[in-house]
Amino acid sequence: MTTFGRGLRTLVLATVLTIIVALALVFLYAPLDADQGFIQKIFYLHVPLAIVSLCGFVFGGLLAIGHLRTRNRAWDMRSYVAIHMALIFGVGGLITGSIWAKASWGHWWDWSDPTLTSFLIVLLLFATYQPLRFSIEDPERQARYASVFAVVSAAFVPLNFIAVRLAQQFVHPRILTLGGGNLPGSMRLTFLVSLLGMALLYATLWKYEMTAKNARIQVRRLRRSLLGDDSVRPLGRSAAPS
Amino acid sequence: MPEALDWLVGPFTLPFMQRALLGALGVGLICAVIGTFVSAIAIQTRARDLIAPIIGLPLLIPALIATARAAGPLLAAHGSGSPPTKWIAILALYDVVFALIAYAVFDYLLED
Amino acid sequence: MSALAVSPALAPGKAAPYVIAAYAVFLAIVLIYVAIMARRLTRTEKDVQQLKRELDQRAAAAEHKDEREPVL
Numbered sequence: 049m050t051t052f053g054r055g056l057r058t059l060v061l062a063t064v065l066t067i068i069v070a071l072a073l074v075f076l077y078a079p080l081d082a083d084q085g086f087i088q089k090i091f092y093l094h095v096p097l098a099i100v101s102l103c104g105f106v107f108g109g110l111l112a113i114g115h116l117r118t119r120n121r122a123w124d125m126r127s128y129v130a131i132h133m134a135l136i137f138g139v140g141g142l143i144t145g146s147i148w149a150k151a152s153w154g155h156w157w158d159w160s161d162p163t164l165t166s167f168l169i170v171l172l173l174f175a176t177y178q179p180l181r182f183s184i185e186d187p188e189r190q191a192r193y194a195s196v197f198a199v200v201s202a203a204f205v206p207l208n209f210i211a212v213r214l215a216q217q218f219v220h221p222r223i224l225t226l227g228g229g230n231l232p233g234s235m236r237l238t239f240l241v242s243l244l245g246m247a248l249l250y251a252t253l254w255k256y257e258m259t260a261k262n263a264r265i266q267v268r269r270l271r272r273s274l275l276g277d278d279s280v281r282p283l284g285r286s287a288a289p290s
Numbered sequence: 291m292p293e294a295l296d297w298l299v300g301p302f303t304l305p306f307m308q309r310a311l312l313g314a315l316g317v318g319l320i321c322a323v324i325g326t327f328v329s330a331i332a333i334q335t336r337a338r339d340l341i342a343p344i345i346g347l348p349l350l351i352p353a354l355i356a357t358a359r360a361a362g363p364l365l366a367a368h369g370s371g372s373p374p375t376k377w378i379a380i381l382a383l384y385d386v387v388f389a390l391i392a393y394a395v396f397d398y399l400l401e402d
Numbered sequence: 403m404s405a406l407a408v409s410p411a412l413a414p415g416k417a418a419p420y421v422i423a424a425y426a427v428f429l430a431i432v433l434i435y436v437a438i439m440a441r442r443l444t445r446t447e448k449d450v451q452q453l454k455r456e457l458d459q460r461a462a463a464a465e466h467k468d469e470r471e472p473v474l
Contacts, residue, residue: 087421090424144427144428183337207383271453
């Protein structure tokens with residue numbers, strides 16, 4: 049069993065530093081937007097949350113491919129944690145986006161905007177990952193089916209994104225385009241640092257969660273070997289009534 | 291009976307009918323692929339009736355949107371037109387990608 | 403970019419609550435996660451302590467048993 053906590057301290061330091069620098073840049077360096085004024089500062093929080101969330105889902109799918117190929121359940125746990133984290137980040141992105149929408153458009157949600165709707169659909173899809181997982185009782189089959197679902201859903205994310213980009217609504221601010229975007233230099237720097245900080249935060253939390261889970265598994269294993277099989281309560285995540 | 295064949299095949303000489311046929315094939319194919327995939331997953335769970343549409347609907351929504359947009363001009367009240375190539379192409383792309391992915395992962399679902 | 407006078411958007415005074423709310427949501431999510439992890443870690447730590455106690459007890463019992471064995 050690998051030790052997960054190895055690079056954790058440096059990762060935490062890097063994350064804290066980057067987030068502090070990003071916050072300083074957002075509030076002290078980046079200029080005010082011409083159209084939206086101070087409200088636009090939410091952009092540096094909302095867009096990194098959404099981007100890291102979508103990338104986290106794809107990351108979870110890649111880890112699930114590792115599980116399907118190697119049959120090693122450690123990969124499945126990595127994939128599970130990645131998807132769980134990405135879902136939380138996605139909910140955060142959704143909430144901050146709603147706050148931004150209320151401030152700049154006047155209403156909390158806009159069903160005619162394809163970017164919003166497609167992101168919601170991706171979130172709802174991955175929200176079914178846990179119920180699906182825990183309604184399968186056999187652990188090996190549970191891991192396998194969850195990995196299959198993760199792979200297909202991760203493939204769905206870029207497809208969805210492309211379909212949205214091909215639709216022609218321009219209500220949602222199109223800040224990032226393939227041509228490098230139309231952000232002025234100082235805003236672009238702030239945005240990139242915010243994005244880096246959010247990605248580092250995701251990596252740190254993922255690694256942290258993996259380390260904690262790993263430690264708990266080791267302790268349970270020790271306990272079972274030391275105190276006997278019945279001293280360890282089953283993790284009991286399945287839907288079985290017991 | 292060439293006249294009978296004309297009745298059947300005649301409409302499909304028109305370009306908008308050909309595109310509409312492509313659209314219908316596309317949406318039929320994607321529903322079949324996703325339906326089979328989701329059912330294969332759902333039979334092994336406890337809440338099988340519930341899980342299948344919950345997983346299936348988000349996966350179907352881009353295809354649904356593309357089909358609706360493609361069929362839109364056909365059903366327009368005034369000045370109807372032909373299904374736009376863009377949406378037919380998106381539907382076809384979605385079909386191909388999903389069929390390939392489902393084919394690739396299906397073995398893992400049926401291992402027992 | 404002195405667009406403050408021209409911008410039709412909310413002035414910083416009225417806009418501030420929204421920005422604060424958004425960043426507060428983010429902070430709340432991170433803090434709640436840290437709290438959950440802290441609770442989980444204390445539980446794991448308690449388990450480790452219990453295992454240690456059990457190990458020590460067994461080591462003591464083994465020594466005790468050894469002392470009672472006659473030295474031949």
